[in-house]
Amino acid sequence: MLRLALLLCLVAAPLNAEEVVADLSQSRISITTDFDGSEILIFGAVRRETPIPADDPLQVLITVEGPSEPITVRRKARRYGIWVNADAVEVDSAPSFYAVATSAPWSEAISDVEDLRHDISTPRAIRSVGATIAGSEDFTEALIRIRTGQDLYQSRIGTIKFEQQTLFSTSMRLPANLHEGDYRARFFLTRKGQVVDMFETAIDVRKVGLERFLFRLSRENPLIYGIMSLAIAIMAGWGASAAFRTFRT
Amino acid sequence: MHIYLPIAEVSVDAFLLLGLGGFVGILSGMFGVGGGFLMTPLLFFIGIPPAVAVATEANQIVASSFSGALAHLKRRTVDLKMGVVLLAGGLVGAALGVQIFNALKAIGQVELLVRLSYVVFLGTIGGLMFVESLKAIRRSRTGRPAQRYRKSQLVNVLPFKTKFRTSGIYISVIPPVAVGILVGVLAAIMGVGGGFIMVPAMIYVLGMPTKVVVGTSLFQIMFVTGFTTLLHATTNHTVDVVLAVLLLVGGVLGAQVGTRIGARLQAEQLRILLSLIVLAVCGKLALDLLVQPSEIYSLGAGAGH
Numbered sequence: 106m107l108r109l110a111l112l113l114c115l116v117a118a119p120l121n122a123e124e125v126v127a128d129l130s131q132s133r134i135s136i137t138t139d140f141d142g143s144e145i146l147i148f149g150a151v152r153r154e155t156p157i158p159a160d161d162p163l164q165v166l167i168t169v170e171g172p173s174e175p176i177t178v179r180r181k182a183r184r185y186g187i188w189v190n191a192d193a194v195e196v197d198s199a200p201s202f203y204a205v206a207t208s209a210p211w212s213e214a215i216s217d218v219e220d221l222r223h224d225i226s227t228p229r230a231i232r233s234v235g236a237t238i239a240g241s242e243d244f245t246e247a248l249i250r251i252r253t254g255q256d257l258y259q260s261r262i263g264t265i266k267f268e269q270q271t272l273f274s275t276s277m278r279l280p281a282n283l284h285e286g287d288y289r290a291r292f293f294l295t296r297k298g299q300v301v302d303m304f305e306t307a308i309d310v311r312k313v314g315l316e317r318f319l320f321r322l323s324r325e326n327p328l329i330y331g332i333m334s335l336a337i338a339i340m341a342g343w344g345a346s347a348a349f350r351t352f353r354t
Numbered sequence: 355m356h357i358y359l360p361i362a363e364v365s366v367d368a369f370l371l372l373g374l375g376g377f378v379g380i381l382s383g384m385f386g387v388g389g390g391f392l393m394t395p396l397l398f399f400i401g402i403p404p405a406v407a408v409a410t411e412a413n414q415i416v417a418s419s420f421s422g423a424l425a426h427l428k429r430r431t432v433d434l435k436m437g438v439v440l441l442a443g444g445l446v447g448a449a450l451g452v453q454i455f456n457a458l459k460a461i462g463q464v465e466l467l468v469r470l471s472y473v474v475f476l477g478t479i480g481g482l483m484f485v486e487s488l489k490a491i492r493r494s495r496t497g498r499p500a501q502r503y504r505k506s507q508l509v510n511v512l513p514f515k516t517k518f519r520t521s522g523i524y525i526s527v528i529p530p531v532a533v534g535i536l537v538g539v540l541a542a543i544m545g546v547g548g549g550f551i552m553v554p555a556m557i558y559v560l561g562m563p564t565k566v567v568v569g570t571s572l573f574q575i576m577f578v579t580g581f582t583t584l585l586h587a588t589t590n591h592t593v594d595v596v597l598a599v600l601l602l603v604g605g606v607l608g609a610q611v612g613t614r615i616g617a618r619l620q621a622e623q624l625r626i627l628l629s630l631i632v633l634a635v636c637g638k639l640a641l642d643l644l645v646q647p648s649e650i651y652s653l654g655a656g657a658g659h
Contacts, residue, residue: 341603
């Protein structure tokens with residue numbers, strides 16, 4: 106049995122002859138009070154023991170995604186002369202942030218089958234199984250369109266610089282309206298549209314300092330947070346008018 | 355300078371918020387109104403989620419009515435007994451309003467409720483004020499005396515009469531409780547103090563003397579919006595204290611400037627100006643409901659939340 110396993114390993118090794126090694130300029134994003142988005146640099150290399158195969162060139166795909174959560178997508182319709190939310194579709198799981206970058210046009214970078222298997226393209230990253238309304242694709246399309254407009258979903262086809270089929274680098278911009286959570290970056294090496302190797306690493310996006318304190322307090326001790334908000338607001342209002350009065354006299 | 359609001363989870367220019375607070379502050383200083391009914395729609399326009407705008411505005415109003423209420427208490431221009439009766443109604447109304455708010459939030463219609471309430475109330479108040487001011491100007495030109503407003507007869511026939519010594523009136527407690535409930539509901543749903551409803555109601559329906567009206571309404575508003583803030587904070591987690599403080603600081607400074615501008619203008623001109631501003635905000639909100647939006651889809655938290 107052990108011998109068989111060893112044999113399998115040896116046989117399997119050439120399949121993984123090209124491995125991806127990658128890193129990010131920061132694996133921790135802090136949302137501070139003056140947070141105005143963040144640019145992360147993503148870079149890596151391909152490790153191989155054999156010469157570069159002469160057939161189709163190697164391609165790289167990188168995704169960065171935020172934590173997934175259920176979303177309700179609503180559509181307005183005209184009722185009694187005014188525009189109101191009429192239909193709704195529950196999307197079971199949609200990442201709060203999703204960016205995908207490639208080193209080549211989509212069809213050259215990956216095949217549909219592999220995309221289906223690894224959920225790489227944005228529509229694949231969104232899951233909606235229980236949709237009961239006809240034309241629910243319109244709703245997921247709208248979800249992507251709205252989030253793309255907010256820079257939360259980014260499709261950066263062909264933006265990865267890939268040198269000598271070995272060194273790659275790209276940058277991604279995380280927008281200012283980022284939500285906290287455990288983010289992950291995935292790296293795929295493909296050849297002829299088939300995934301050759303993949304690698305995954307985590308990015309920790311956290312509110313820090315005052316932001317963290319206020320957010321936590323508002324969720325964990327909402328009553329104390331409410332009383333504190335009132336006290337702070339009253340003091341600030343009083344302070345500002347007192348300051349104005351001293352300034353005038 | 356952009357600032358990330360911890361609860362709204364959006365990044366907004368801090369100076370825009372200070373400026374917005376200052377602008378509404380100037381108006382509220384000029385016209386002697388709270389300004390919540392202008393601030394909340396303006397927050398929608400700059401992209402603050404409606405639920406956060408309403409709850410945060412309630413928090414801001416507590417602070418801005420606090421110093422006013424204190425000054426009136428010192429001058430003894432607050433009818434405390436009437437204030438407590440109005441407050442009792444206000445607390446019931448606020449609890450009711452937050453229930454309605456949360457129920458509609460769950461089915462995705464809260465934005466419609468808030469916008470419709472604004473269109474109806476701003477349209478009615480602005481329209482009435484505009485017509486009334488035009489009439490007043492015409493009267494002052496022709497030199498005829500203004501009609502005296504007679505206290506509604508209904509107030510005299512209802513039971514549970516009691517004496518409100520400071521106001522010098524003897525009326526049933528039912529109308530003030532009802533006014534309080536209405537104002538409480540509005541505070542919870544629209545993020546307003548409700549002074550624009552309560553002050554006319556106190557003068558015309560309850561027949562209170564003008565001298566105690568403003569102090570008593572500020573007294574009630576302070577507690578009702580405080581209660582509303584706590585309800586929104588505990589059930590919705592939508593009170594953003596950073597947003598509230600920024601608006602407040604701008605608002606307090608703006609109000610000081612506004613008071614000075616207001617002192618130089620004539621009362622009738624001021625009222626026409628205010629009614630036009632109110633009608634303009636109402637018009638913009640109504641237009642948003644009537645014209646097909648450029649994006650008919652919108653995103654909300656999933657049912658799992």
